[in-house]
Structure formats: C-alpha cells, structure tokens
Amino acid sequence: MFFITSFILALAATTAVSMPAPKERRDVRMARRSSGGAPIISNTAAGALLNASTVPFNGVTGSFAIPTFTVPAGDDPIDLGAANCENGILAGINMEIKNGSQFINAFWTSFPDGNDHFFPNVSFAQGDNITVSIAMTNATSSTAVITNESTDETSTVAIETGPICSQAEVGWLLQAVFDDSNDIIPYVDFGTVNITASAETSSGPVDISNATIVTTVQNGTTIASASVEGGIVTIAFV
Numbered sequence: 001m002f003f004i005t006s007f008i009l010a011l012a013a014t015t016a017v018s019m020p021a022p023k024e025r026r027d028v029r030m031a032r033r034s035s036g037g038a039p040i041i042s043n044t045a046a047g048a049l050l051n052a053s054t055v056p057f058n059g060v061t062g063s064f065a066i067p068t069f070t071v072p073a074g075d076d077p078i079d080l081g082a083a084n085c086e087n088g089i090l091a092g093i094n095m096e097i098k099n100g101s102q103f104i105n106a107f108w109t110s111f112p113d114g115n116d117h118f119f120p121n122v123s124f125a126q127g128d129n130i131t132v133s134i135a136m137t138n139a140t141s142s143t144a145v146i147t148n149e150s151t152d153e154t155s156t157v158a159i160e161t162g163p164i165c166s167q168a169e170v171g172w173l174l175q176a177v178f179d180d181s182n183d184i185i186p187y188v189d190f191g192t193v194n195i196t197a198s199a200e201t202s203s204g205p206v207d208i209s210n211a212t213i214v215t216t217v218q219n220g221t222t223i224a225s226a227s228v229e230g231g232i233v234t235i236a237f238v
C-alpha cells in the first residue's frame with residue numbers, strides 16, 4: 001500500500017483566492033519530489049515529507065492551531081496517496097476571506113477523482129486547535145477525521161479509492177493557492193505554524209525526525225522555511 005499524507009496550509013494575499021484545482025494539487029505533489037532526502041525547494045509548499053522505509057504507512061495525523069489571517073487564505077489538508085500512485089486522499093481545512101467574510105472549511109478530495117467535498121457538522125475559527133487524520137481501513141478504503149479540539153466537534157467520513165500503491169510517503173505542508181488565472185498567490189505573513197505530527201505503520205508509530213524539509217522559494221526569495229524537531233513540524237513565514 002502507498003500512503004502520502006500532507007497537511008497543506010496555504011495563506012494568500014489577494015481577494016481572488018480559490019482552492020487549488022485537482023490538477024494543481026497533483027502538480028504540487030509531483031513538484032515536491034526530490035531524491036535521497038535532500039531538502040526540497042518548492043514554489044508552492046513548505047513543510048516536511050517522510051518516506052516509509054520498509055513498512056508502508058497506514059495513518060497520519062497533524063494537530064495545530066489555525067493561524068490568524070486578515071487577508072484571503074488557503075488550504076490546509078492532509079493527503080494520502082502519492083505522485084507515483086494513481087490513487088490518493090487529501091483532507092484538511094481551507095481558509096479564505098471572500099467579499100469581506102471569513103470562511104474556514106474542512107474538506108477532502110480523493111485522487112484521481114479530484115472533486116472537493118466538505119466535512120459536515122464541524123466548523124472553525126482562527127485560533128482553534130484542530131486535529132486532522134487519515135487512516136486506512138484496507139487498500140481501497142480509508143477514514144478521514146477532523147476535530148475542533150476547542151469544542152470537541154468531530155466529523156468523520158469514509159473515503160473509497162482505487163488501490164493505493166505499495167510505497168509510502170507522509171507529509172505536513174503549507175501550500176500556496178492559485179488565483180483564477182492559475183497564478184500562485186503569494187503567502188501572507190502567517191507567522192509560525194507548529195504542527196504536532198505523527199504517522200504510523202502496522203508496526204506502530206514512526207520517528208519523523210528524518211523527514212525531508214520543504215522550503216518555499218518564490219522568484220528567488222525564500223518565503224517560508226520549515227524544520228522538524230521532537231515530533232513538531234514548524235513552518236515559518238520568512
């Protein structure tokens with residue numbers, strides 16, 4: 001089985017923010033490939049990625065406080081699946097300011113289908129502590145759960161996919177979003193996001209300290225940096 005799970009938190013600075021289209025999300029996953037654990041430079045993402053060594057991942061979790069934002073923001077999902085696997089799942093939160101109003105939604109997408117679905121019965125505000133997780137039931141069926149820890153509201157969905165392939169990657173990322181012209185919207189200053197990250201295989205929890213770091217560089221300038229220490233993935237606006 002192959003598992004990728006990414007937390008993707010995107011923050012953007014214009015009013016014309018839209019969720020990344022499925023193709024764009026997939027392109028982001030493709031673009032963040034690197035070899036041998038070398039740091040990855042991306043123009044759309046920052047955070048950490050981890051490959052399974054011998055035993056595939058079967059679950060991944062991230063907990064964090066929704067950052068403060070005052071301009072349109074983006075996307076904070078986890079995904080399960082991979083660039084080299086046809087099938088996968090993405091789940092998390094999307095943050096936007098549209099027409100002066102703030103929206104924070106939890107959503108999930110499966111690949112290759114690519115349609116966004118919203119988690120019912122849960123809502124969020126800036127500063128809320130949330131936990132997102134995906135766990136495989138079997139090769140073609142998973143459960144995604146999002147919880148607002150601040151109120152104990154939880155929403156759980158069952159997600160069917162095609163067979164997930166046999167190599168594994170998990171990740172916790174902050175991701176840029178795209179405007180209606182498919183241009184990358186620059187990050188706004190999101191400060192620091194600390195994600196308490198964990199992943200597990202059938203053998204139990206995995207040490208994430210060797211995760212590959214992903215740094216966002218746009219137009220030659222480092223926009224966001226990341227580090228991993230003690231099970232916390234820290235992503236910082238530079």
Ligand SMILES: *C1O[C@H](CO)[C@@H](O)[C@H](O)[C@H]1NC(C)=O
Nearest residue numbers: 122123124125128148150151
């Ligand atoms: C989630 O928790 C926060 C903090 O307690 C609260 O402000 C927010 O309203 C909660 N969400 C819902 C839908 O109750």
Ligand SMILES: *[C@@H]1O[C@H](CO)[C@@H](O)[C@H](O)[C@H]1NC(C)=O
Nearest residue numbers: 033034035037049050051212
């Ligand atoms: C995970 O392994 C795949 C296959 O070897 C490789 O393409 C990918 O870059 C690796 N990812 C990381 C984060 O090292």
Ligand SMILES: *[C@@H]1O[C@H](CO)[C@@H](O)[C@H](O)[C@H]1NC(C)=O
Nearest residue numbers: 015016097098099100101102
């Ligand atoms: C934006 O908000 C204003 C004031 O509430 C409203 O009149 C207008 O129709 C809204 N525009 C859109 C596109 O929703």
Ligand SMILES: *[C@@H]1O[C@H](CO)[C@@H](O)[C@H](O)[C@H]1NC(C)=O
Nearest residue numbers: 119120121122154155156157
């Ligand atoms: C959402 O709430 C409705 C009404 O209480 C309930 O029927 C439904 O099962 C809930 N859905 C989830 C995913 O919890």
Ligand SMILES: *[C@@H]1O[C@H](CO)[C@@H](O)[C@H](O)[C@H]1NC(C)=O
Nearest residue numbers: 137138139140141142158160
């Ligand atoms: C996988 O799990 C789902 C949900 O429990 C179940 O409906 C499905 O039959 C299972 N598939 C296989 C191949 O076991």
Ligand SMILES: *[C@@H]1O[C@H](CO)[C@@H](O)[C@H](O)[C@H]1NC(C)=O
Nearest residue numbers: 065126127128129149150151
């Ligand atoms: C989020 O968690 C932190 C650390 O436990 C706590 O200090 C803070 O009050 C929590 N925030 C909310 C909105 O519950």
Ligand SMILES: *[C@@H]1O[C@H](CO)[C@@H](O)[C@H](O)[C@H]1NC(C)=O
Nearest residue numbers: 043183184185186187218219
């Ligand atoms: C990069 O620079 C080009 C040309 O100046 C500009 O149009 C574009 O918006 C910039 N991209 C980002 C992400 O800042």
Ligand SMILES: *[C@@H]1O[C@H](CO)[C@@H](O)[C@H](O)[C@H]1NC(C)=O
Nearest residue numbers: 065067191192193194232234
């Ligand atoms: C993230 O962790 C660092 C180091 O512990 C701390 O200084 C910072 O305040 C934290 N940021 C948030 C938003 O919790």
Ligand SMILES: *[C@@H]1O[C@H](CO)[C@@H](O)[C@H](O)[C@H]1NC(C)=O
Nearest residue numbers: 037053206207208209210211
């Ligand atoms: C992390 O990488 C170091 C150096 O390659 C290696 O010795 C160590 O076993 C790795 N730790 C884990 C948990 O994979």
